[in-house]
Amino acid sequence: MKQPRLPMARRRLLQAATASTAWRSLGTLIHAGLLPTASVAAQAAPTDDLLAKLGKPQLHLLNDRPLNAETPAHLLDDAITPANRFFVRNNGIMPTAAVDPDAWTLRVSGEACAKPTTFSLAELKDRFPSVTLQLQLECGGNGRAEFRPRASGNQWSTGAIACPQWTGIRLADVLKHCGATNQAVYVAYKGADTHLSGDASKDPISRGVPIAKAREAEALLAYQMNGEPIPLLHGAPLRLVIGGWPGSVSGKWLTDILIRDRVHDGAKMTGNAYRVPCDPVAPGAKVAAEDMCIIESMPVKSLITFPQSGVQVAKGTELELRGHAWAGDRSVKRVDISTDFGATWQKAKLDRPVNRLAWQRFHAQVALPDAGYYEIWAKATDSAGVAQPMLVPGWNPKGYLNNACHRIAVQAV
């Protein structure tokens, strides 16, 4: 007699689920973490033609004021993320089309700046060598939707990640030119967007990184994305791109670089913003301000980008599976795939990054011998041997750093 591929209780559960829901929608009910959570799918309806007007018709709108939209996993299959599939994360009201590259200036100043200087965009391009790098940008809150108790903020599922190609100059070259004194501790930004309240004295966001991170070769002042001028939504005409760290350090519409003599204390540097408990806490715990630590490198993570969750295939198929894996400041050393809820794993083929801090492509041929419901899970391991957890890790008050394994649903018939 044929042995059940899954324990009976689970089979019944799944049968019930398929009976009550159109099969295709099942694929959207799971993303990461162990429990398929219908509540997660109840998020954004891809309603607005706002996104179509902005050139991103296939993204899911999470909020229109400020504008926040994420990318479904199967639309992130390109090696280099095109502009129309790049998530948007705004904290305030973005500047209007009045952004004029010819009139744009960047001021470099701060307590620990020896030679405060204002540059035009043309001067920056003339004076410093240009570099082109592919660098992934992931919002610190990517995956927030799965934390229980819920964390407030945009309910990102898996789509606040992208890896475009950036052209610009190195922040390190500008810092050298303007002289960071011995007192220099942090490098921070200000942008031209405005606070939601309309209060001109408030910044929507002004974050920074320790000076050593700012001096890395992958910290850019970028003026092009994928060979074109940076689109307005992504910070035209000049933005920071600081690879490996939460997207919030990569300031858009960049007007100011501040070389600080202390840890930067701008908007969204303090309180619970972009901080997690220094030591793990129980879900829902209250954490004192002094026990919260600033997020630095993002953790190891991966995303299955082909096939789309919910596909039907013929049983006996060798399925071609693809995705990307990345690991903040580290590289990814392996990706493993499971088709049986993590009981067994097979190693995927993993490409090297095109440069440091760029995501890496993985591929696998996956056998689906029998008819039935499969979940395909991907698990990446970084260069230090740290792997993605299968369950949502480390609850924290603002729901950052959920790097649980991504899962897709496949029905073999």
Ligand SMILES: Nc1nc2c(c(=O)[nH]1)N[C@H]1C(S)=C(S)[C@@H](COP(=O)(O)O)O[C@H]1N2
């Ligand atoms: N000036 C400015 N820079 C900003 C933001 C912002 O709201 N204003 N959002 C930050 C956050 S939280 C993220 S995740 C990234 C998002 O970049 P994107 O909108 O180009 O995807 O930009 C960062 N830089």
Ligand SMILES: [Mo]
């Ligand atoms: Mo973010």
